[in-house]
Amino acid sequence: xxxxxxxxxxxxxxxxxxxxxxxxxxxxxxxxxxxxxxxxxxxxxxxxxxxxxxxxxxxxxxxxxxxxxxxxxxxxxxxxxxxxxxxxxxxxxxxxxxxxxxxxxxxxxxxxxxxxxxxxxxxxxxxxxxxxxxxxxxxxxxxxxxxxxxxxxxxxxxxxxxxxxxxxxxxxxxxxxxxxxxxxxxxxxxxxxxxxxxxxxxxxxxxxxxxxxxxxxxxxxxxxxxxxxxxxxxxxxxxxxxxxxxxxxxxxxxxxxxxxxxxxxxxxxxxxxxxxxxxxxxxxxxxxxxxxxxxxxxxxxxxxxxxxxxxxxxxxxxxxxxxxxxxxxxxxxxxxxxxxxxxxxxxxxxxxxxxxxxxxxxxxxxxxxxxxxxxxxxxxxxxxxxxxxxxxxxxxxxxxxxxxxxxxxxxxxxxxxxxx
Amino acid sequence: xxxxxxxxxxxxxxxxxxxxxxxxxxxxxxxxxxxxxxxxxxxxxxxxxxxxxxxxxxxxxxxxxxxxxxxxxxxxxxxxxxxxxxxxxxxxxxxxxxxxxxxxxxxxxxxxxxxxxxxxxxxxxxxxxxxxxxxxxxxxxxxxxxxxxxxxxxxxxxxxxxxxxxxxxxxxxxxxxxxxxxxxxxxxxxxxxxxxxxxxxxxxxxxxxxxxxxxxxxxxxxxxxxxxxxxxxxxxxxxxxxxxxxxxxxxxxxxxxxxxxxxxxxxxxxxxxxxxxxxxxxxxxxxxxxxxxxxxxxxxxxxxxxxxxxxxxxxxxxxxxxxxxxxxxxxxxxxxxxxxxxxxxxxxxxxxxxxxxxxxxxxxxxxxxxxxxxxxxxxxxxxxxxxxxxxxxxxxxxxxxxxxxxxxxxxxxxxxxxxxxxxxxxxxxxxxxxxxxxxxxxxxxxxxxxxxxxxxxxxxxxxxxxxxxxxxxxxxxxxxxxxxxxxxxxxxxxxxxxxxxxxxxxxxxxxxxxxxxxxxxxxxxxxxxxxxxxxxx
Numbered sequence: 001x002x003x004x005x006x007x008x009x010x011x012x013x014x015x016x017x018x019x020x021x022x023x024x025x026x027x028x029x030x031x032x033x034x035x036x037x038x039x040x041x042x043x044x045x046x047x048x049x050x051x052x053x054x055x056x057x058x059x060x061x062x063x064x065x066x067x068x069x070x071x072x073x074x075x076x077x078x079x080x081x082x083x084x085x086x087x088x089x090x091x092x093x094x095x096x097x098x099x100x101x102x103x104x105x106x107x108x109x110x111x112x113x114x115x116x117x118x119x120x121x122x123x124x125x126x127x128x129x130x131x132x133x134x135x136x137x138x139x140x141x142x143x144x145x146x147x148x149x150x151x152x153x154x155x156x157x158x159x160x161x162x163x164x165x166x167x168x169x170x171x172x173x174x175x176x177x178x179x180x181x182x183x184x185x186x187x188x189x190x191x192x193x194x195x196x197x198x199x200x201x202x203x204x205x206x207x208x209x210x211x212x213x214x215x216x217x218x219x220x221x222x223x224x225x226x227x228x229x230x231x232x233x234x235x236x237x238x239x240x241x242x243x244x245x246x247x248x249x250x251x252x253x254x255x256x257x258x259x260x261x262x263x264x265x266x267x268x269x270x271x272x273x274x275x276x277x278x279x280x281x282x283x284x285x286x287x288x289x290x291x292x293x294x295x296x297x298x299x300x301x302x303x304x305x306x307x308x309x310x311x312x313x314x315x316x317x318x319x320x321x322x323x324x325x326x327x328x329x330x331x332x333x334x335x336x337x338x339x340x341x342x343x344x345x346x347x348x349x350x351x352x353x354x355x356x357x358x359x360x361x362x363x364x365x366x367x368x369x370x371x372x373x374x375x376x377x378x379x380x381x382x383x384x385x386x387x388x389x390x391x392x393x394x395x396x397x398x399x400x401x402x403x404x405x406x407x408x409x410x411x412x413x414x415x416x417x418x419x420x
Numbered sequence: 421x422x423x424x425x426x427x428x429x430x431x432x433x434x435x436x437x438x439x440x441x442x443x444x445x446x447x448x449x450x451x452x453x454x455x456x457x458x459x460x461x462x463x464x465x466x467x468x469x470x471x472x473x474x475x476x477x478x479x480x481x482x483x484x485x486x487x488x489x490x491x492x493x494x495x496x497x498x499x500x501x502x503x504x505x506x507x508x509x510x511x512x513x514x515x516x517x518x519x520x521x522x523x524x525x526x527x528x529x530x531x532x533x534x535x536x537x538x539x540x541x542x543x544x545x546x547x548x549x550x551x552x553x554x555x556x557x558x559x560x561x562x563x564x565x566x567x568x569x570x571x572x573x574x575x576x577x578x579x580x581x582x583x584x585x586x587x588x589x590x591x592x593x594x595x596x597x598x599x600x601x602x603x604x605x606x607x608x609x610x611x612x613x614x615x616x617x618x619x620x621x622x623x624x625x626x627x628x629x630x631x632x633x634x635x636x637x638x639x640x641x642x643x644x645x646x647x648x649x650x651x652x653x654x655x656x657x658x659x660x661x662x663x664x665x666x667x668x669x670x671x672x673x674x675x676x677x678x679x680x681x682x683x684x685x686x687x688x689x690x691x692x693x694x695x696x697x698x699x700x701x702x703x704x705x706x707x708x709x710x711x712x713x714x715x716x717x718x719x720x721x722x723x724x725x726x727x728x729x730x731x732x733x734x735x736x737x738x739x740x741x742x743x744x745x746x747x748x749x750x751x752x753x754x755x756x757x758x759x760x761x762x763x764x765x766x767x768x769x770x771x772x773x774x775x776x777x778x779x780x781x782x783x784x785x786x787x788x789x790x791x792x793x794x795x796x797x798x799x800x801x802x803x804x805x806x807x808x809x810x811x812x813x814x815x816x817x818x819x820x821x822x823x824x825x826x827x828x829x830x831x832x833x834x835x836x837x838x839x840x841x842x843x844x845x846x847x848x849x850x851x852x853x854x855x856x857x858x859x860x861x862x863x864x865x866x867x868x869x870x871x872x873x874x875x876x877x878x879x880x881x882x883x884x885x886x887x888x889x890x891x892x893x894x895x896x897x898x899x900x901x902x903x904x905x906x907x908x909x910x911x912x913x914x915x916x917x918x919x920x921x922x923x924x925x926x927x928x929x930x931x932x933x934x935x936x937x938x939x940x941x942x943x944x945x946x947x948x949x950x951x952x953x954x955x956x957x
Contacts, residue, residue, distance in 0.1 A: 065777055270839055271895040273841075375888070416925075418921075
């Protein structure tokens with residue numbers, strides 16, 4: 001196993017992306033301007049504006065346009081100007097996509113999804129190889145559209161999957177480092193800490209393992225805190241003030257920018273009565289974080305399953321979701337190939353997602369450009385989109401739990417069951 | 421006006437909304453070089469003496485509220501999102517001594533305001549004769565607001581004569597462009613009708629001119645008018661409180677134009693032969709008559725004898741939106757320098773509302789015309805980006821236009837969507853974007869004509885920005901639908917997570933869910949019914 005197996009796959013994926021970039025030069029900018037791809041906290045155009053202000057010594061955080069992490073600024077200012085030499089930017093995004101696929105490949109090859117330390121599925125032989133899982137990710141139209149639209153949350157995706165891959169391979173500290181990067185860039189990945197911690201704890205190397213879970217967690221949390229403080233300090237030194245906190249993380253907490261996206265938050269908070277705004281912001285965030293504890297405890301024996309379900313939930317309920325998030329959540333679902341036969345609504349969920357993926361842009365056009373529809377058209381389609389995704393997530397959860405139950409009751413395989 | 425000294429305010433300028441659009445192509449340069457007019461909507465700028473920015477903000481708040489009450493204008497709506505601190509555009513007027521260091525310049529615009537008769541009354545009340553005498557006796561709401569273009573402005577500046585205490589000087593300006601034909605109509609002329617054929621003014625030089633075809637002649641040709649015809653009344657003498665050396669009425673016409681006045685008025689001709697003034701006795705009514713001058717006969721006059729050619733403006737400026745849809749757009753700003761030999765340097769200032777998110781990295785300048793120099797026409801940029809709901813965008817550019825060329829400045833912006841309570845009742849009308857202010861900087865060359873040695877201003881028209889709108893009728897529906905979707909997702913997952921799995925034929929006998937409940941209910945009812953039946957029998 002090694003790079004030789006996947007070199008062809010990665011080459012093909014890179015070639016496809018390069019071909020799209022080269023033969024359809026208007027496509028990247030078109031996708032960048034789509035609300036489904038770019039959100040206020042990830043948009044490439046806003047990154048360009050931030051870079052422009054940064055390079056002209058105006059603080060990009062003293063304005064309402066740039067809401068992304070400060071470290072992206074020096075990183076991208078190293079690259080040649082994206083409007084004049086776009087090739088280098090394309091190259092960065094292609095490399096990030098392939099690095100993400102490679103992390104996915106390692107996760108799939110480890111077989112962690114079907115056989116963790118505390119649990120081994122009876123169906124563990126039915127699985128897709130890392131090659132297939134990586135290929136599904138790389139040739140997913142959502143992933144390709146994300147790569148062409150160049151939002152900055154591809155870096156978060158890459159960091160999250162690397163954190164998982166490192167946790168499985170028994171490098172807890174590297175894993176925590178990757179998770180800190182993801183949290184630094186997008187904030188919400190910090191909620192993945194509990195299941196990731198359990199995963200890393202289960203998969204420690206035999207040589208220097210820590211037996212106490214409390215001690216292990218304390219060390220890991222300390223590592224994350226130390227890493228995040230270092231990143232924040234560097235950001236402070238870069239921008240000269242702490243105002244980036246309010247501008248990057250504050251906006252996700254307060255939702256001051258109500259640009260439409262595929263999520264549920266924007267229209268809800270447009271229509272919200274002013275006196276209840278803060279209350280519902282609190283409720284929405286509480287709802288988003290409430291899944292973490294429950295899932296980590298209930299699916300304790302399969303931390304990777306908890307992470308997969310959480311990624312699905314985040315792509316529905318986070319404040320500024322985009323198709324980059326669903327491409328991440330769809331990337332980890334094929335790891336659970338062995339429970340697919342236990343899922344009940346696959347066809348329904350898949351067709352709902354496909355249906356809203358095609359109708360969403362059409363309804364957005366009717367509202368914004370044609371004027372023949374109103375905001376409710378696009379809002380209704382985001383509702384359907386979210387319901388379809390949530391159906392997929394809960395169905396996957398059901399399948400994973402039933403698979404777990406059938407290890408205790410092997411005689412029940414294939415029989416009618418109910419829940420009490 | 422007592423409040424100003426107490427506030428430590430070092431001069432302010434206030435302009436009521438202008439009406440109409442200045443047609444620079446046919447009317448030429450603006451009156452007073454544009455320095456005494458605002459844009460569409462109320463405009464106020466002030467130099468405030470304050471040690472800190474917060475103190476200046478506080479004084480600005482007091483000033484806007486005081487002026488709002490004084491002039492019956494909604495100036496108190498100039499909040500922090502509409503206030504900017506121009507850096508390059510304005511210069512303090514009057515004597516300030518050494519106190520320039522802690523002067524704060526604040527500028528605010530309300531582009532949606534429209535002028536009204538209630539603004540004229542307080543304006544006239546400030547005059548020493550309150551509109552009862554002098555030229556202000558002609559100011560009548562019906563005529564003033566019927567003008568093709570109209571502007572009202574007030575400037576206050578400190579004046580410190582040598583060895584005396586400083587005083588404040590107030591200057592009130594009203595400019596009007598009147599359509600003579602329209603103004604001469606009688607009061608009762610409410611329904612416009614086409615004029616009869618013999619009243620049409622036709623251009624007889626056209627080859628197709630005949631009794632039944634008419635090409636309209638130049639509006640200024642062959643006009644005759646008098647003050648009482650246009651304003652509907654005579655000028656009522658002069659105000660006794662005015663400076664007697666300053667003639668109250670002046671007119672810009674060539675020397676050969678015939679003008680008749682009421683008796684006792686003294687004519688003072690300007691040596692340049694292009695204007696003359698009249699001294700009016702203080703207690704007599706005054707009017708002047710400009711008769712129609714014959715175009716043929718012994719003493720034929722031409723158009724050059726009737727009117728003075730308007731002065732060519734230094735710049736023509738035009739601003740418009742590009743693009744379509746309610747998601748994003750662009751601004752195109754077209755500037756033309758008509759002068760064949762001198763370049764023009766100016767500061768272009770935009771103060772944009774926060775919900776118009778501009779992308780400065782898309783700012784591009786393109787020059788068309790004589791010189792091919794495309795780079796470096798933007799000499800300096802001052803940019804203060806907007807903060808959501810806290811302040812607007814402020815953009816100032818110093819640009820130099822080469823002679824006889826046109827500059828196109830473009831940039832992109834994105835329209836943000838607001839909370840539904842932030843839209844005005846007529847949300848689909850759009851939002852007004854204030855006029856951009858162009859300050860033409862004085863020429864530094866020594867051989868520049870006097871008109872180029874001072875600052876002049878220019879304002880573009882305001883723009884109408886349409887934002888995407890939510891559906892205003894359904895906040896409850898949206899709250900309910902979204903909450904249902906979340907509850908479905910949460911409830912479904914919660915059910916799966918907390919319940920135990922059992923085989924379909926295992927577990928407690930009562931069927932769960934609605935079906936079980938119904939079955940139980942039916943069972944209970946049927947036993948009750950049976951029991952009741954048994955009793956009656």
